[in-house]
Amino acid sequence: xxxxxxxxxxxxxxxxxGVADVPTVNPYLKKKQRREFTPSEFVEGILKGxxxxxxxxxxxxxxxxxxxxxxxxxxxxxxxxxxxxSVRIGITGVPGxxxxxxxxxxxxxxxxxxxxxxxxxxxxxxxxxxxxxxxxKTRMEALSREKDAFIRxxxxxxxxxxxxxxxxETIVLCEAAGFDTVFVETVGVGQxxxxxxxxxxxxxxxxxxxxxDELQGIKRGIMEMADGIxxxxxxxxxxxxxxxxxxxxxxxxxxxxxxxxGWFPKVLTYSGYYNIGIKExxxxxxxxxxxxxxxxxxxxxxxxxxKYWMYESINDTLRETFYHNPAVEGMLGQxxxxxxxxxxxxxxxAKRMMDLFLENLSKK
Amino acid sequence: xxxxxxxxxxxxxxxxxGVADVPTVNPYLKKKQRREFTPSEFVEGILKGxxxxxxxxxxxxxxxxxxxxxxxxxxxxxxxxxxxxSVRIGITGVPGxxxxxxxxxxxxxxxxxxxxxxxxxxxxxxxxxxxxxxxxKTRMEALSREKDAFIRxxxxxxxxxxxxxxxxETIVLCEAAGFDTVFVETVGVGQxxxxxxxxxxxxxxxxxxxxxDELQGIKRGIMEMADGIxxxxxxxxxxxxxxxxxxxxxxxxxxxxxxxxGWFPKVLTYSGYYNIGIKExxxxxxxxxxxxxxxxxxxxxxxxxxKYWMYESINDTLRETFYHNPAVEGMLGQxxxxxxxxxxxxxxxAKRMMDLFLENLSKK
Numbered sequence: 125x126x127x128x129x130x131x132x133x134x135x136x137x138x139x140x141x142g143v144a145d146v147p148t149v150n151p152y153l154k155k156k157q158r159r160e161f162t163p164s165e166f167v168e169g170i171l172k173g174x175x176x177x178x179x180x181x182x183x184x185x186x187x188x189x190x191x192x193x194x195x196x197x198x199x200x201x202x203x204x205x206x207x208x209x210s211v212r213i214g215i216t217g218v219p220g221x222x223x224x225x226x227x228x229x230x231x232x233x234x235x236x237x238x239x240x241x242x243x244x245x246x247x248x249x250x251x252x253x254x255x256x257x258x259x260x261k262t263r264m265e266a267l268s269r270e271k272d273a274f275i276r277x278x279x280x281x282x283x284x285x286x287x288x289x290x291x292x293e294t295i296v297l298c299e300a301a302g303f304d305t306v307f308v309e310t311v312g313v314g315q316x317x318x319x320x321x322x323x324x325x326x327x328x329x330x331x332x333x334x335x336x337d338e339l340q341g342i343k344r345g346i347m348e349m350a351d352g353i354x355x356x357x358x359x360x361x362x363x364x365x366x367x368x369x370x371x372x373x374x375x376x377x378x379x380x381x382x383x384x385x386g387w388f389p390k391v392l393t394y395s396g397y398y399n400i401g402i403k404e405x406x407x408x409x410x411x412x413x414x415x416x417x418x419x420x421x422x423x424x425x426x427x428x429x430x431k432y433w434m435y436e437s438i439n440d441t442l443r444e445t446f447y448h449n450p451a452v453e454g455m456l457g458q459x460x461x462x463x464x465x466x467x468x469x470x471x472x473x474a475k476r477m478m479d480l481f482l483e484n485l486s487k488k
Numbered sequence: 489x490x491x492x493x494x495x496x497x498x499x500x501x502x503x504x505x506g507v508a509d510v511p512t513v514n515p516y517l518k519k520k521q522r523r524e525f526t527p528s529e530f531v532e533g534i535l536k537g538x539x540x541x542x543x544x545x546x547x548x549x550x551x552x553x554x555x556x557x558x559x560x561x562x563x564x565x566x567x568x569x570x571x572x573x574s575v576r577i578g579i580t581g582v583p584g585x586x587x588x589x590x591x592x593x594x595x596x597x598x599x600x601x602x603x604x605x606x607x608x609x610x611x612x613x614x615x616x617x618x619x620x621x622x623x624x625k626t627r628m629e630a631l632s633r634e635k636d637a638f639i640r641x642x643x644x645x646x647x648x649x650x651x652x653x654x655x656x657e658t659i660v661l662c663e664a665a666g667f668d669t670v671f672v673e674t675v676g677v678g679q680x681x682x683x684x685x686x687x688x689x690x691x692x693x694x695x696x697x698x699x700x701d702e703l704q705g706i707k708r709g710i711m712e713m714a715d716g717i718x719x720x721x722x723x724x725x726x727x728x729x730x731x732x733x734x735x736x737x738x739x740x741x742x743x744x745x746x747x748x749x750g751w752f753p754k755v756l757t758y759s760g761y762y763n764i765g766i767k768e769x770x771x772x773x774x775x776x777x778x779x780x781x782x783x784x785x786x787x788x789x790x791x792x793x794x795k796y797w798m799y800e801s802i803n804d805t806l807r808e809t810f811y812h813n814p815a816v817e818g819m820l821g822q823x824x825x826x827x828x829x830x831x832x833x834x835x836x837x838a839k840r841m842m843d844l845f846l847e848n849l850s851k852k
Contacts, residue, residue: 197836201831430834440838
């Protein structure tokens with residue numbers, strides 16, 4: 125591996141841009157200073173735990189430019205042997221459940237225990253609801269000031285599959301950079317929870333006490349994914365309500381079939397605002413890790429997840445190639461209308477589109 | 489449309505086979521009698537409600553032979569304008585919940601009300617658990633003797649996608665043949681429930697009273713799909729237990745977010761064996777139909793389902809073409825292993841497989 129000078133390692137894109145703005149600079153020097161890192165330089169910086177370089181590598185992962193992707197994939201490949209050692213926790217909950225405060229307090233608890241925490245997010249709709257998810261680091265006031273915390277908003281562009289892949293690859297880079305705990309946050313109202321569930325070890329659902337109205341935003345099926353449900357705002361006058369909610373959730377969980385892991389989901393109450401019951405949440409995660417490492421589920425799940433993402437990537441790429449094929453694009457709307465009019469069966473429609481696709485490909 | 493002679497309409501494949509076995513038969517006559525129906529003849533027979541011809545058409549739908557599929561698709565296309573008028577009900581529940589008895593009794597109630605009932609099934613695993621699902625018509629003793637009931641076991645061959653498609657196309661044929669109610673049965677332990685949910689108007693879950701052990705077989709997520717949960721064996725000493733279970737389920741359902749339909753799932757108790765509470769189940773379905781037809785959800789859902797199946801068919805065909813491509817097949821195992829060994833990322837693996845596929849296609 126090539127050993128770049130230290131200077132190079134700490135010369136980020138932002139810095140270079142500043143330098144480039146100086147008009148009297150020597151053109152040769154300007155060019156030299158603007159030189160991008162080689163993948164090996166990126167990897168060395170990441171392995172040293174350099175946050176600026178990690179950030180830039182994540183930017184490449186998130187970029188849709190072909191040449192950026194080429195570099196990003198080389199970096200990821202070199203980081204893979206150093207990845208995999210963190211505890212990955214998915215965190216979801218409706219807006220209003222106090223997700224940011226909870227992550228801030230929960231995260232600070234971990235930092236004080238000497239852990240290094242990366243907080244990532246999946247929110248394919250962040251274009252629409254800009255700023256709703258990690259858009260503003262100040263939502264996690266305490267964490268954002270910690271050097272051992274790396275907070276990164278959701279990649280905003282692209283399909284859920286694309287965004288999920290980028291987040292998953294960012295986990296690899298963060299782990300290689302020495303982060304031993306990774307949070308992946310979702311808003312809990314979209315399709316993203318399955319994606320998050322497929323990239324974390326532990327899935328945490330934040331709920332509120334209430335009559336059921338508060339649940340309206342949570343998508344069906346999410347409760348069944350949870351390894352732990354935590355009821356926020358168990359403080360002051362609200363303690364009894366929160367405890368009642370916990371009992372209701374516990375009863376409801378008993379009606380579900382047991383999870384594949386053999387783990388029975390726990391329900392805890394806490395207060396993010398008053399910092400009550402946070403240690404117990406982390407203890408629960410620890411208990412789960414011990415339990416699943418002992419019964420072999422942990423490794424089994426990680427392997428299944430790797431395979432899952434390979435086939436997801438294949439199927440994503442396959443669909444993208446198909447639906448962006450000009451012959452297909454030109455006929456799709458019309459064919460869909462014929463199906464809705466009961467003129468052709470969905471199978472005949474599919475076959476026609478497929479024939480168009482293959483014919484168009486073989487012409488190339 | 490060509491009008492075949494009546495004789496032809498009632499000359500099924502089975503009969504022909506018998507005739508063909510007679511050695512002294514005139515070869516010309518034999519050939520003539522063995523002549524297969526034209527698609528138009530099939531359609532005419534189906535529209536007249538001829539069960540033998542309907543059965544044979546379903547056999548073509550289920551066949552994996554190319555020429556059978558050609559004919560089947562033509563029949564379906566011609567039946568489509570006559571389809572869509574039935575109430576489609578999905579029924580699931582673990583083995584032991586008394587599904588067959590329940591369907592038998594529930595079905596007989598409908599027959600006595602003057603309805604025509606088709607009972608279909610989705611069970612891609614029927615190869616494995618042969619006879620477990622509708623394999624034996626005698627499981628529905630009363631229904632199987634009724635001329636207004638058409639009972640058809642699950643197509644056994646192929647992937648879930650393939651089996652589901654065949655069942656969905658069989659619904660079209662049954663509706664064109666005048667069946668105004670369609671049951672689609674699943675065993676409730678596999679992947680089939682989502683497929684069934686996507687082809688029916690009402691999704692019914694059969695449960696048993698109990699301490700939770702009975703629920704172990706039901707797959708996670710199924711409860712959240714149900715428009716109605718019915719607790720069987722509410723008879724004799726078991727009545728109180730069944731009522732308690734109903735209350736527990738009702739409470740649990742309150743923790744779920746409301747369904748898109750605006751309908752709040754009902755929980756009923758009944759006894760399939762003693763024929764108690766059956767009318768109430770049908771009343772619930774009727775109420776649901778009225779509710780969703782009034783608020784527009786019924787038509788909306790039917791349209792969404794048609795689109796869903798078109799895209800499912802496309803994606804199925806696409807995956808099949810890809811994974812059966814010789815270049816892909818040859819490299820897939822090795823690439824998967826590289827992903828598991830952390831040698832390449834899942835995305836790089838996907839890209840390599842995709843490049844192989846496109847290269848192989850363009851060579852043809």
